[in-house]
Amino acid sequence: MPNYTVTIATGNQWFAGTDDYVYITLVGSEKCSERTLLDKPLYNDFERGAVDSYDVRVGEDLGDIVLVKIEKKKYWMQDDWYCRYVTVKTPDGDYVEFPCFRWLVDDKEVVLRDGRGTFLPQDDKTSLVKQHRQKELDTRRKTIRWKEWQPGIPMSIDSNKHRDLPRDIQFDSEKGVDFILNYSKAIENLCVNRFMHMFQSSWSDFGDFEKIFVRIKNTISEYVMQHWKEDFMFGYQFLNGCNPVLIRKCTKLPDTFPVTHEMVSVSLEREMTLEQEMEAGNLYIVDFEILEGISANCTDPQTVQYLAAPICLLYKGVQNKILPIAIQLGQNPDKNPIFLPTDGQYDWLLAKIWVRSADFQYHQNVTHLLRTHLITEVFAIAMFRQLPAVHPVFKLLIPHIRFTIAINTKAREQLICEHGIFDKANATGGGGHVQLIQKATKDLTFRSLCFPDAIKSRGVDSEEDLPTYFYRDDGYKVWDATKSFVSDVVSIYYNSDERVREDEEIQAFVKDACSFGMQDFDHCEFPKSLKSLDELIEYLTVVIFTASAQHAAVNFGQYDWCSWIPNAPSTMRKPPPQEKGLANVNTIIETLPDRGRSSWHLGAVWALSQYQENELYLGMYPDEHFIEKPVKAAMEKFRKKLSEITGFIKGRNEGKKLPYYNMSPDKIPNSVAV
Numbered sequence: 001m002p003n004y005t006v007t008i009a010t011g012n013q014w015f016a017g018t019d020d021y022v023y024i025t026l027v028g029s030e031k032c033s034e035r036t037l038l039d040k041p042l043y044n045d046f047e048r049g050a051v052d053s054y055d056v057r058v059g060e061d062l063g064d065i066v067l068v069k070i071e072k073k074k075y076w077m078q079d080d081w082y083c084r085y086v087t088v089k090t091p092d093g094d095y096v097e098f099p100c101f102r103w104l105v106d107d108k109e110v111v112l113r114d115g116r117g118t119f120l121p122q123d124d125k126t127s128l129v130k131q132h133r134q135k136e137l138d139t140r141r142k143t144i145r146w147k148e149w150q151p152g153i154p155m156s157i158d159s160n161k162h163r164d165l166p167r168d169i170q171f172d173s174e175k176g177v178d179f180i181l182n183y184s185k186a187i188e189n190l191c192v193n194r195f196m197h198m199f200q201s202s203w204s205d206f207g208d209f210e211k212i213f214v215r216i217k218n219t220i221s222e223y224v225m226q227h228w229k230e231d232f233m234f235g236y237q238f239l240n241g242c243n244p245v246l247i248r249k250c251t252k253l254p255d256t257f258p259v260t261h262e263m264v265s266v267s268l269e270r271e272m273t274l275e276q277e278m279e280a281g282n283l284y285i286v287d288f289e290i291l292e293g294i295s296a297n298c299t300d301p302q303t304v305q306y307l308a309a310p311i312c313l314l315y316k317g318v319q320n321k322i323l324p325i326a327i328q329l330g331q332n333p334d335k336n337p338i339f340l341p342t343d344g345q346y347d348w349l350l351a352k353i354w355v356r357s358a359d360f361q362y363h364q365n366v367t368h369l370l371r372t373h374l375i376t377e378v379f380a381i382a383m384f385r386q387l388p389a390v391h392p393v394f395k396l397l398i399p400h401i402r403f404t405i406a407i408n409t410k411a412r413e414q415l416i417c418e419h420g421i422f423d424k425a426n427a428t429g430g431g432g433h434v435q436l437i438q439k440a441t442k443d444l445t446f447r448s449l450c451f452p453d454a455i456k457s458r459g460v461d462s463e464e465d466l467p468t469y470f471y472r473d474d475g476y477k478v479w480d481a482t483k484s485f486v487s488d489v490v491s492i493y494y495n496s497d498e499r500v501r502e503d504e505e506i507q508a509f510v511k512d513a514c515s516f517g518m519q520d521f522d523h524c525e526f527p528k529s530l531k532s533l534d535e536l537i538e539y540l541t542v543v544i545f546t547a548s549a550q551h552a553a554v555n556f557g558q559y560d561w562c563s564w565i566p567n568a569p570s571t572m573r574k575p576p577p578q579e580k581g582l583a584n585v586n587t588i589i590e591t592l593p594d595r596g597r598s599s600w601h602l603g604a605v606w607a608l609s610q611y612q613e614n615e616l617y618l619g620m621y622p623d624e625h626f627i628e629k630p631v632k633a634a635m636e637k638f639r640k641k642l643s644e645i646t647g648f649i650k651g652r653n654e655g656k657k658l659p660y661y662n663m664s665p666d667k668i669p670n671s672v673a674v
Contacts, residue, residue, distance in 0.1 A: 028062025
């Protein structure tokens with residue numbers, strides 16, 4: 001009588017084990033086995049982290065084992081179980097591996113495909129495996145559906161609460177990502193809760209902010225506190241701060257920004273006119289026009305809050321430092337004077353603070369939320385709906401969308417919902433954030449997600465012109481390494497453009513992301529189909545880079561750059577000045593966030609900058625969805641290249657007062673999970 005040995009691995013995460021009954025059915029090319037209970041008398045099997053083996057006896061040879069069906073039935077109460085993989089040893093001594101890496105909940109079953117090969121849909125020839133492929137997708141589409149959270153922005157998952165998500169895309173422990181719990185914990189740990197009872201009172205002076213800053217300072221944040229008033233620190237942040245995505249070469253001044261040579265001549269260092277400096281490529285600009293008309297937060301009727309839409313002109317001096325030389329705090333020049341470094345000390349400082357506050361609003365809502373979190377969720381939903389687990393692109397992308405749908409759902413549930421945490425401290429709370437994301441979505445194109453294209457479109461791609469733009473330099477390295485890795489893996493399964501065009505599942509994935517995820521917005525220019533291997537490689541590189549490197553670059557530096565509140569005010573309590581000569585220390589203090597909102601702000605930037613427990617960084621793939629040796633070789637090559645980049649960045653940072661490490665691969669998580 002033929003004997004098959006079945007080995008099953010249970011996950012290592014919390015609550016992965018089960019006491020429920022587990023059954024297996026082996027599906028061969030010739031016959032199926034009987035449904036067999038997997039149980040060892042007097043032995044507690046399927047414990048967390050366990051690897052258990054069982055003998056399955058059958059009446060006759062089953063042929064090639066193509067599928068295995070795992071069923072879980074309640075023992076005394078429902079007990080979810082996480083299965084990592086199943087291996088089957090045949091009577092001939094061959095091993096067949098069936099990757100799983102999913103939860104079995106309730107009295108459900110899962111049917112696993114032979115993992116010895118990774119198959120494109122056109123490669124499946126038998127009706128058995130074709131049916132399995134289609135059934136898996138049909139099941140997923142019933143539980144993972146599109147929903148419009150707000151009109152005019154990318155679509156999200158159809159689930160109002162984290163606990164309602166399918167178990168496979170939930171966090172292992174919801175408690176670890178409870179925003180209310182984590183923010184409250186942060187406020188307590190930072191010893192700022194003693195200021196909460198004085199919620200609406202102002203600080204006394206700049207030094208007063210240090211009272212809530214002491215517990216969280218680090219190398220960069222302390223340097224920011226000491227130098228935040230300096231023009232160099234102000235300009236440097238547009239290159240390597242939290243939001244290094246807005247600075248662009250200025251080739252023509254906006255009509256709404258009438259800066260003249262006479263205004264700024266004292267700031268120019270080359271004995272050239274303003275026009276000549278512009279032609280020489282020494283002028284840069286940051287324009288927050290998108291903030292014009294956005295409603296300021298009015299959820300608290302006792303505290304009026306304000307937003308501005310400033311324009312800032314930056315100058316590259318002879319020492320290659322980027323310095324501000326003119327600031328206008330609104331888009332209408334008739335109502336907004338142009339502030340200059342030659343103005344009064346506090347006029348100029350207050351103008352810079354208004355720009356920093358506008359930058360904070362844009363960063364939080366557009367750079368961070370829209371262009372990493374929400375976009376990655378679009379790719380994730382489309383992937384689950386259109387790619388079966390056996391598809392190579394599913395296996396390639398699954399580590400890079402880990403927990404993204406979960407964190408976004410939790411954010412919509414607690415953070416950016418009506419009366420959520422975002423409303424407590426931010427000038428764009430109370431609905432302004434939705435307006436801003438809606439406006440920014442109109443500028444969101446697929447090409448703007450391609451890192452090299454985004455850099456080039458702003459005219460900042462030349463290291464010779466802009467030599468200290470580490471976000472750009474490190475980003476190029478990580479982009480190239482990621483693209484090379486994607487190319488290595490994809491080329492194993494696609495050897496021609498025709499193979500890409502014939503893959504109906506990859507075409508459905510791309511179309512779903514555009515037609516549903518991006519709602520077919522005319523402006524977005526997301527592809528609806530892929531016609532070549534190069535297009536596929538670029539598309540997948542965008543997905544992985546956005547979810548990993550880009551998110552890391554704009555998320556984990558919040559602690560460094562935003563914890564000193566005058567450098568990144570989350571809200572402003574007085575309107576932007578429309579006259580010069582009126583600002584003083586008291587004016588600025590009364591404009592900056594009050595004690596309570598400062599405390600919420602600190603809790604937010606601290607919590608958002610923390611890595612997940614058991615974080616998986618770029619290149620780490622402990623779940624072996626791929627078992628093919630060529631893919632494992634590509635992964636090892638990728639890790640080696642990432643290690644070289646990490647070493648280069650570490651060497652460059654040595655001795656720097658302002659090290660830049662947000663694009664260092666050893667600090668880039670695989671996915672958007674916080």
